[in-house]
Amino acid sequence: MDTILNLLSLFGSLALFLFGMKTMSEGLEKFAGDRLRAILAAMTKNRVMGVVTGIVITAMIQSSSATTVMVVSFVNAGLMNLTQAIGVIMGANVGTTVTAWMISAIGFKVNIAALTLPLLCVGMPLIFSSISKRKSVGEFIFGFAFLFMGLSYLQQSATDLNIGSYVATMLAGVADGGFLTILLFVVVGALVTMLVQASAATMAITLMLFDMHIQGFGFEQAAALAMGQNIGTTITAFMASLTANTQAKRAALAHMFFNVFGVCVVLIIFYPFCDAVTWIVSNVLHAGDNDLFRLSSFHTAFNIFNTLLLIGFVKQIEALVCKVLPMPENQDEENRLVFISGGLLSTAELSILQATKEIVVFGERCRRMLTFVPKALDSKKDEDFENAYKKLVHYEQITDNMEDEIGKYLGLVSEGRLSGESKTAIACMLREIGELESIGDSIFHLGRTISRLREYGEETFNDEQLANITKALQIVDESLVAMIKVLSLPEEKAVNLKENIGIEDRLNELRTRCTEKNVEAINNKEYSYRLGTYYIDFINECEKAGDYVMNVVQAVSKMRE
Numbered sequence: 001m002d003t004i005l006n007l008l009s010l011f012g013s014l015a016l017f018l019f020g021m022k023t024m025s026e027g028l029e030k031f032a033g034d035r036l037r038a039i040l041a042a043m044t045k046n047r048v049m050g051v052v053t054g055i056v057i058t059a060m061i062q063s064s065s066a067t068t069v070m071v072v073s074f075v076n077a078g079l080m081n082l083t084q085a086i087g088v089i090m091g092a093n094v095g096t097t098v099t100a101w102m103i104s105a106i107g108f109k110v111n112i113a114a115l116t117l118p119l120l121c122v123g124m125p126l127i128f129s130s131i132s133k134r135k136s137v138g139e140f141i142f143g144f145a146f147l148f149m150g151l152s153y154l155q156q157s158a159t160d161l162n163i164g165s166y167v168a169t170m171l172a173g174v175a176d177g178g179f180l181t182i183l184l185f186v187v188v189g190a191l192v193t194m195l196v197q198a199s200a201a202t203m204a205i206t207l208m209l210f211d212m213h214i215q216g217f218g219f220e221q222a223a224a225l226a227m228g229q230n231i232g233t234t235i236t237a238f239m240a241s242l243t244a245n246t247q248a249k250r251a252a253l254a255h256m257f258f259n260v261f262g263v264c265v266v267l268i269i270f271y272p273f274c275d276a277v278t279w280i281v282s283n284v285l286h287a288g289d290n291d292l293f294r295l296s297s298f299h300t301a302f303n304i305f306n307t308l309l310l311i312g313f314v315k316q317i318e319a320l321v322c323k324v325l326p327m328p329e330n331q332d333e334e335n336r337l338v339f340i341s342g343g344l345l346s347t348a349e350l351s352i353l354q355a356t357k358e359i360v361v362f363g364e365r366c367r368r369m370l371t372f373v374p375k376a377l378d379s380k381k382d383e384d385f386e387n388a389y390k391k392l393v394h395y396e397q398i399t400d401n402m403e404d405e406i407g408k409y410l411g412l413v414s415e416g417r418l419s420g421e422s423k424t425a426i427a428c429m430l431r432e433i434g435e436l437e438s439i440g441d442s443i444f445h446l447g448r449t450i451s452r453l454r455e456y457g458e459e460t461f462n463d464e465q466l467a468n469i470t471k472a473l474q475i476v477d478e479s480l481v482a483m484i485k486v487l488s489l490p491e492e493k494a495v496n497l498k499e500n501i502g503i504e505d506r507l508n509e510l511r512t513r514c515t516e517k518n519v520e521a522i523n524n525k526e527y528s529y530r531l532g533t534y535y536i537d538f539i540n541e542c543e544k545a546g547d548y549v550m551n552v553v554q555a556v557s558k559m560r561e
Contacts, residue, residue, distance in 0.1 A: 054091020189228020
């Protein structure tokens with residue numbers, strides 16, 4: 001019974017460690033989410049700055065997986081190209097070694113767990129603060145406390161289980177396998193990291209086992225486990241890219257290629273590389289008696305060596321992944337979301353950014369849908385009209401699907417821990433997609449009005465009516481262009497409603513003028529009442545579309561405020 005409890009305690013400790021890392025990372029990302037995006041956007045102009053950016057951000061958020069998922073999401077959202085992404089991923093591999101150094105310095109030598117309760121005491125008032133920035137700092141403190149509490153419990157549970165003797169027994173059969181043993185540990189490190197999906201957690205376990213001085217588990221075996229973690233950590237970004245676009249898949253593939261290639265190269269010179277690290281730790285760092293520093297030094301040296309080896313071949317890596325994953329031909333881009341990935345969600349801040357980009361696409365598709373209305377109106381042959389009308393039906397379904405999919409995505413995002421600003425943003429975005437779907441409905445109704453007129457068949461719009469209809473469609477198109485411009489504005493830019501209000505006023509004036517003229521024309525027997533009804537229905541629907549456009553712009557303005 002004690003063994004079962006100790007085993008559950010071991011897994012619970014690991015869960016607490018992972019939860020602490022996740023909470024700490026999310027807290028920092030929410031606190032500096034906008035700044036992180038700004039850093040990524042501004043500091044990836046060349047490959048060297050991309051590497052530095054990857055190191056800095058990963059060291060800050062303590063998770064290379066979070067950084068690479070963020071990079072894949074940025075590529076998917078069109079905010080970063082593949083060359084920039086590869087540089088950041090290289091840097092992320094170096095930045096993630098900070099966790100190992102932190103654990104080596106204080107994780108096992110100092111009873112950091114004794115400080116966790118005071119840290120929680122400091123973090124608690126911040127967690128309940130109404131100011132989102134303070135709340136994020138509180139989450140970071142909580143995560144930091146949980147991380148080292150889990151680490152302390154992990155060591156205690158491993159000791160209670162006498163895990164050192166179990167590992168020694170397991171290693172007894174393979175300890176003399178030479179280089180094959182090293183390969184086995186690389187594979188084990190990769191598999192464990194794939195399961196845990198956190199290389200920092202696997203590295204913590206490796207440091208803990210190495211600190212136990214288990215027979216058959218020396219420096220070379222621990223180093224091999226650390227190398228395997230670099231392969232296993234690529235699975236997180238790979239999973240995040242499964243439902244993303246081709247460019248994002250290429251970024252995840254580049255991450256996998258970079259890490260696997262680095263492991264293969266270092267394996268060729270494995271023993272000399274280990275000796276070189278040992279010499280540096282003893283003669284340069286003067287810490288030869290600290291085994292944990294030696295393992296952390298290997299972890300860092302391996303990633304720096306790999307980065308220096310491949311930083312000059314970023315273009316070649318890009319060409320390789322593009323060849324392995326070519327752009328699909330004849331892909332119906334209109335039937336799929338472009339920026340939102342349906343797989344792993346990244347941070348809430350980034351998820352909102354992706355949804356914002358998707359809403360821009362939604363607006364662009366509404367405008368494209370409008371182009372089929374004049375085609376339907378001008379069609380002389382029934383076949384031409386049917387083709388244009390089918391397009392309208394098709395796009396009406398697309399707008400329905402986009403509203404549904406983006407709404408579901410925002411619903412998933414809202415389930416996470418969000419700042420007050422993020423909650424407001426999601427509420428505004430839900431309003432935006434509802435209004436955009438209504439725009440699609442209005443445009444479809446324009447096509448249906450034309451269809452009813454053709455079925456009526458006794459009369460067609462006269463020149464004056466056609467001129468007003470054409471004018472109304474032009475104004476609606478102008479309003480859609482202005483709306484897309486507003487949707488595409490950077491976050492820091494305020495919305496100027498003057499242009500949109502001016503367009504809306506022109507549409508309202510046209511509707512009023514056409515309505516008055518229509519009554520006069522029917523009274524004067526210029527055309528039938530039925531034709532006048534179709535005519536005014538068309539003009540009114542254009543005005544409705546304009547109202548929906550204005551609603552979208554006002555929602556964006558509210559979100560920016």
